[in-house]
Amino acid sequence: MASQKDSTTIDRLDECAQAINVAKIRADFPILGTAHRGKPLVYLDNAATSQTPRQVVDSIQDYYYTKNANVHRGVHHLSQVATDVYESSRNKIAQFIGAHVGCEIIFTKGTTEAINLVAQTYGRKHIGKGDEILVSHMEHHSNIVPWQMLCEETGGTLKVVPIDDHGDMIMEEFDTLLSERTKLVSIVHVSNALGTVNPVEEIIEKAHALGVPVLLDGAQSAAHMPVDVKALDVDFYACSAHKMYGPTGMGILYGKATLLEEMPPFHGGGDMILSVTFEKTVFNTLPYKFEAGTPHIAGVVALGATVDYLNTIGMDKIAAYEAALLDYGTQALQQVEGVKLIGTAKNKAGVLSFTMESAHPHDIGQILDDHGVAIRTGHHCAQPVMQHFGVAATARASLAMYNTREEIDALIVALEDVNKVFA
Amino acid sequence: MSDSRALYEQVILDHNKKPRNFKKLEGADHSVEGFNPLCGDHFTVHLNLDGDTLTEITFEGSGCAISKSSASVMTTVLKGKTRAEAEALFEQFHAMITADPDAPVDDEALGKLRVFAGVREFPVRIKCATLAWHALHSALTSDDNAVSTEE
Ligand SMILES: Cc1ncc(COP(=O)(O)O)c(C=O)c1O
Numbered sequence: 001m002a003s004q005k006d007s008t009t010i011d012r013l014d015e016c017a018q019a020i021n022v023a024k025i026r027a028d029f030p031i032l033g034t035a036h037r038g039k040p041l042v043y044l045d046n047a048a049t050s051q052t053p054r055q056v057v058d059s060i061q062d063y064y065y066t067k068n069a070n071v072h073r074g075v076h077h078l079s080q081v082a083t084d085v086y087e088s089s090r091n092k093i094a095q096f097i098g099a100h101v102g103c104e105i106i107f108t109k110g111t112t113e114a115i116n117l118v119a120q121t122y123g124r125k126h127i128g129k130g131d132e133i134l135v136s137h138m139e140h141h142s143n144i145v146p147w148q149m150l151c152e153e154t155g156g157t158l159k160v161v162p163i164d165d166h167g168d169m170i171m172e173e174f175d176t177l178l179s180e181r182t183k184l185v186s187i188v189h190v191s192n193a194l195g196t197v198n199p200v201e202e203i204i205e206k207a208h209a210l211g212v213p214v215l216l217d218g219a220q221s222a223a224h225m226p227v228d229v230k231a232l233d234v235d236f237y238a239c240s241a242h243k244m245y246g247p248t249g250m251g252i253l254y255g256k257a258t259l260l261e262e263m264p265p266f267h268g269g270g271d272m273i274l275s276v277t278f279e280k281t282v283f284n285t286l287p288y289k290f291e292a293g294t295p296h297i298a299g300v301v302a303l304g305a306t307v308d309y310l311n312t313i314g315m316d317k318i319a320a321y322e323a324a325l326l327d328y329g330t331q332a333l334q335q336v337e338g339v340k341l342i343g344t345a346k347n348k349a350g351v352l353s354f355t356m357e358s359a360h361p362h363d364i365g366q367i368l369d370d371h372g373v374a375i376r377t378g379h380h381c382a383q384p385v386m387q388h389f390g391v392a393a394t395a396r397a398s399l400a401m402y403n404t405r406e407e408i409d410a411l412i413v414a415l416e417d418v419n420k421v422f423a
Numbered sequence: 424m425s426d427s428r429a430l431y432e433q434v435i436l437d438h439n440k441k442p443r444n445f446k447k448l449e450g451a452d453h454s455v456e457g458f459n460p461l462c463g464d465h466f467t468v469h470l471n472l473d474g475d476t477l478t479e480i481t482f483e484g485s486g487c488a489i490s491k492s493s494a495s496v497m498t499t500v501l502k503g504k505t506r507a508e509a510e511a512l513f514e515q516f517h518a519m520i521t522a523d524p525d526a527p528v529d530d531e532a533l534g535k536l537r538v539f540a541g542v543r544e545f546p547v548r549i550k551c552a553t554l555a556w557h558a559l560h561s562a563l564t565s566d567d568n569a570v571s572t573e574e
Binding site (some may be wrong): 363379 | 487
């Protein structure tokens with residue numbers, strides 16, 4: 001098998017694997033050592049959710065065993081300790097994405113809630129009748145539906161930048177659609193269905209030239225490449241901890257302080273106020289204005305530990321390794337009879353979406369499961385992408401820093417078995 | 424859970440590759456669509472009735488091996504049956520694939536349909552196996568409304 005692949009691809013992959021010490025990383029993820037149907041687990045569904053290292057799980061236990069209390073509320077010792085770890089996690093996360101000021105990081109349940117927050121606050125205030133929101137044809141439903149709901153309410157219009165048959169955004173169309181009427185550009189940084197890495201620098205520069213703010217859906221970028229929101233000059237950035245080797249039910253919205261300041265609050269309740277009387281309520285300052293109620297403190301602490309973990313490896317090295325793994329996987333997949341890759345953009349991250357002539361994605365996933373290989377099949381919450389490529393569903397293997405060359409080989413063996421069963 | 428070889432019986436693979444009665448029925452008395460929005464499966468079941476008897480039944484569309492073969496086998500067992508017989512078969516089929524994997528299968532009542540007994544081990548595939556049957560049910564209860572697995 002390997003001999004048919006480009007030897008420089010293999011050399012580079014092995015070099016990058018050594019640079020991040022994949023074996024050591026794998027040892028931190030207990031689940032990767034488990035077996036399924038007597039076969040070692042080959043987990044290739046990382047775009048759906050990633051696995052969690054011991055260090056992050058330990059941080060949750062440590063929090064509940066030694067630090068648990070409500071935050072920002074008590075004079076007692078534990079409340080102080082909990083508040084300290086909570087706020088120091090916020091600062092770590094701010095630094096991780098280049099935000100520098102903690103108050104620009106709002107904790108949410110995930111990417112979905114972060115986008116809804118912007119739609120319901122910034123959107124309601126600034127996007128009215130005749131105004132436009134620009135998204136692309138490759139968005140996840142979570143970057144489509146909140147805008148449709150907003151437009152329904154305010155009379156705004158959702159405009160969609162088309163994609164080509166490689167899964168690249170057609171930038172000439174972006175240029176045409178971006179106009180004086182555009183009030184927000186909301187674009188996926190890395191497509192979960194296709195792996196396309198969008199030219200976000202260019203998108204942000206062009207939008208800013210017309211004074212239009214940009215939201216990036218970073219669900220698939222945060223754990224796979226260095227992200228620097230200040231260097232990008234992006235206005236909003238959303239991501240989910242569970243796709244970054246962190247806990248579920250946790251995510252962030254980064255927003256420029258100047259924008260967040262003038263946005264109305266999202267939810268009302270405790271913590272988000274300075275004072276309440278029945279006549280008048282004064283809202284709290286950033287970021288608390290957007291964090292009503294007792295937050296997911298353990299989740300925030302765990303996300304802080306996740307960021308520490310990623311920093312010890314280095315996002316540059318992670319990106320380089322995953323790129324080498326993607327090259328290897330792309331070559332390997334193309335050698336399997338009847339495989340058609342969906343998503344062949346110029347600039348891609350570790351997503352291999354494909355169909356097979358012999359079998360429907362659902363059946364591919366079923367046979368792969370016999371081999372212990374976990375992939376996702378379906379529309380990946382991106383039905384417009386499926387419609388563009390004229391398929392009902394795809395099979396998708398999505399990569400993470402702990403995946404290996406041997407795991408790609410196991411995927412290929414399993415796909416050859418699919419061809420045998422459905423011959 | 425067992426290996427999916429238990430699911431992909433030879434008969435199922437055969438009907439998947441060479442679906443029977445796989446065509447449009449022009450001017451059919453009833454045509455009902457069935458969707459599974461989660462995996463994109465989409466079939467239309469067409470049928471003609473003479474009084475209470477199903478004189479012709481065909482299907483078209485696309486989906487996974489389980490949904491397609493189930494639709495195909497369904498058309499082969501239903502031709503010539505009465506409404507009541509068809510509905511009774513659906514009930515028995517449904518009961519079989521949702522039963523405990525160790526429960527005995529009533530071979531006599533189910534006939535060919537028993538090749539789908541493996542679905543009992545894979546509950547997520549129940550929707551695949553019953554998609555065409557739900558469309559049929561809608562046609563026979565004569566509301567002819569499109570059916571979706573997600574309602
Ligand atoms: C590109 C993209 N955006 C948004 C989301 C939604 O993330 P979450 O479900 O964590 O809110 C996902 C998750 O699948 C995604 O891949």
